Amino acid sequence: MPLIANDLKRTMLAKPARGQAFGHHGELVQGVFEDEHGHLHRGLVTLPIDSLRSTAWFAVDESGDIDVEPRGRDKALRAAQLALAHLGYPSLGGRLKVESDIPVGHGYGSSTADVVASMRAVAAALGARLLPSTSSRLAVAAEVASDAIAFETEALLFAQREGVVLEHFGGSLPPFVLVGFKGEAAAGIDTLELVPARYSSEEIQLFRVLRGMVARAVRYQDTRLLGQAATMSARISQRHLPKPYFDVVVDIASHYQALGIQVAHSGSLFGLMLDAQSASREKIHPIIAALEGRRFHDIGIFPINVEERTHVL
Amino acid sequence: MSFDVDYFRALETPRLARLGPNVVAAAFPLMKLMPARFILDQAEKSGELKVGAHIVETTSGTFGMAVALLAAARGFRLTLVTAASLIDQTYQERLERLGAKVVALADKRGDGNQTGRLAHLRAVMENEPDAFWTRQYDSPGNWQSYARLAELFVRSMGQVDWLVGCIGTGGSLCGTGTFLRQVYPHLQIAAVDTHRSVLFGQPLGKRMLRGLGNSVLPANVRHHLVDEVHWVGAYAAYHSAHSLFRNQGIFMGPTSGAAALVGEWIGRTNPGSVVAVIMPDEGHRHANTVYDDRWLAALPGWPCAPVCEPEILVAIEPRDEWEWTRFEWSRRLLEDVPRPVGIS
Numbered sequence: 001m002p003l004i005a006n007d008l009k010r011t012m013l014a015k016p017a018r019g020q021a022f023g024h025h026g027e028l029v030q031g032v033f034e035d036e037h038g039h040l041h042r043g044l045v046t047l048p049i050d051s052l053r054s055t056a057w058f059a060v061d062e063s064g065d066i067d068v069e070p071r072g073r074d075k076a077l078r079a080a081q082l083a084l085a086h087l088g089y090p091s092l093g094g095r096l097k098v099e100s101d102i103p104v105g106h107g108y109g110s111s112t113a114d115v116v117a118s119m120r121a122v123a124a125a126l127g128a129r130l131l132p133s134t135s136s137r138l139a140v141a142a143e144v145a146s147d148a149i150a151f152e153t154e155a156l157l158f159a160q161r162e163g164v165v166l167e168h169f170g171g172s173l174p175p176f177v178l179v180g181f182k183g184e185a186a187a188g189i190d191t192l193e194l195v196p197a198r199y200s201s202e203e204i205q206l207f208r209v210l211r212g213m214v215a216r217a218v219r220y221q222d223t224r225l226l227g228q229a230a231t232m233s234a235r236i237s238q239r240h241l242p243k244p245y246f247d248v249v250v251d252i253a254s255h256y257q258a259l260g261i262q263v264a265h266s267g268s269l270f271g272l273m274l275d276a277q278s279a280s281r282e283k284i285h286p287i288i289a290a291l292e293g294r295r296f297h298d299i300g301i302f303p304i305n306v307e308e309r310t311h312v313l
Numbered sequence: 314m315s316f317d318v319d320y321f322r323a324l325e326t327p328r329l330a331r332l333g334p335n336v337v338a339a340a341f342p343l344m345k346l347m348p349a350r351f352i353l354d355q356a357e358k359s360g361e362l363k364v365g366a367h368i369v370e371t372t373s374g375t376f377g378m379a380v381a382l383l384a385a386a387r388g389f390r391l392t393l394v395t396a397a398s399l400i401d402q403t404y405q406e407r408l409e410r411l412g413a414k415v416v417a418l419a420d421k422r423g424d425g426n427q428t429g430r431l432a433h434l435r436a437v438m439e440n441e442p443d444a445f446w447t448r449q450y451d452s453p454g455n456w457q458s459y460a461r462l463a464e465l466f467v468r469s470m471g472q473v474d475w476l477v478g479c480i481g482t483g484g485s486l487c488g489t490g491t492f493l494r495q496v497y498p499h500l501q502i503a504a505v506d507t508h509r510s511v512l513f514g515q516p517l518g519k520r521m522l523r524g525l526g527n528s529v530l531p532a533n534v535r536h537h538l539v540d541e542v543h544w545v546g547a548y549a550a551y552h553s554a555h556s557l558f559r560n561q562g563i564f565m566g567p568t569s570g571a572a573a574l575v576g577e578w579i580g581r582t583n584p585g586s587v588v589a590v591i592m593p594d595e596g597h598r599h600a601n602t603v604y605d606d607r608w609l610a611a612l613p614g615w616p617c618a619p620v621c622e623p624e625i626l627v628a629i630e631p632r633d634e635w636e637w638t639r640f641e642w643s644r645r646l647l648e649d650v651p652r653p654v655g656i657s
Contacts, residue, residue, distance in 0.1 A: 229496065
């Protein structure tokens, strides 16, 4: 247990409660999409990685303020305050501790995961539970921009600036193995500093098709179709926020018959999507060697919605 | 109160019909609503189309009906310029009942007098700077609106290998094809045209099959997207429309019959491929013609036997109305394809 409970200034109401949230590997698709009234919203389909997690503990007390450890996790602190207020206890305080195995500033969604884990810990400490839609809305309030990580592995089209769901795809993403990597010395990227892409009218129309492909891919668990949609989204992103070495990634993907190329649209992550059935150790090793040969780094293997994961690890 | 209800969005959405084990057709009640709604929405958003403004367009077909429905519901004035040879009394009265002004120009050559219609329209535009021309022939909104159809095909069929559709303005086939080919680069596109339409290099002449082909070349026709061209004669299209109705209960117009004929054949000859077909209109407008035995009996050369496969053309040439021809276009530009002798 990471909390010290002998602080005399605080009156402990309960034992520390725990909350967890996943990291992600950027987006499968990101663009501009219509809602049911014909209005356009920026939206994305997050690629959650359930092996990267942030864990938060919260011990509630009556001090009225919140201590956070490590210090400086201000978004997590703000999230805990919002969660307390939302649950009807704005005057309570407590101790929040956040531990995460998600690397910071690499586009893995570490800050959103901290925020969502913190809110869940607060809710658990009060014997409550937050719906994903509530967590998302509060996460947007704590973070300004966010992703759909509060929905865990539920596939959906999420308007990241409003924190609302544009379309529930009605299931999880189809299974695949992701080989993730970075193309440049990974300077931390602040996603809020980036100027949002100005898509053309043709591109906005093309996003409709990508949305349809993801819907179909989830409904029929069709990874190939999901890969085609992700690749197209990466290509569109390349016109607005070009990543160095994208062409090299395209060549490697084609040479090793990847089902698709996935990117963090406002980060430095790339991913090759491989068929889960045939992604053996023997198949993945040459891909890793090829990526290393072209100086890609931080290579990781992430099974996505795969039951048997030992075959690649 | 909030309802997700939009009558015209629903009306522009096709019903999907299976025409073969690997062939799905989008059967539209009124396909042209898709570009008409998109073009008006964009123009209203950008401020180009002002409240109560005057909309103008040259059309003899269903695009006019689509704009007329929207103009009536949204409070715009509308003038449609057409040719006397192309519009029937009932259709004109229906448009006028919707509040549209229909200008039917004389058409001595019987080719639709598109040149005269465009000249008339430009004159209106010069007199009224605030008038809005929907420009279905060259507005990017025409082809871009068909992303909705591409999305619908993708949601219901997943990967598509062949796209088959009629070509008149180029909007539906080239629009749907542009979007689908970006995500499926291997997609093959078959354009369905008719004899004596100039779109794919045939010499201009009187076309019997209404609503298919063109006597001028709209900018929205993107020849380099097209893998093969099929020229379907009017009688072959009538037979196919009859067969769709009699054998499958699908009541469509003859241009849809032409698309179905080609789509079914491509499905049979490519059994491993998924084929999507666009069928643009219903049969009601043709109840007293294509679906009337007395009208048919008066046609020269009718009845004739239906054709079940196209004749492969080595050189582009017009044929009789019962004939169906096919030509490997191979994604070429119009100027790169050899024309019939004597045609420039």
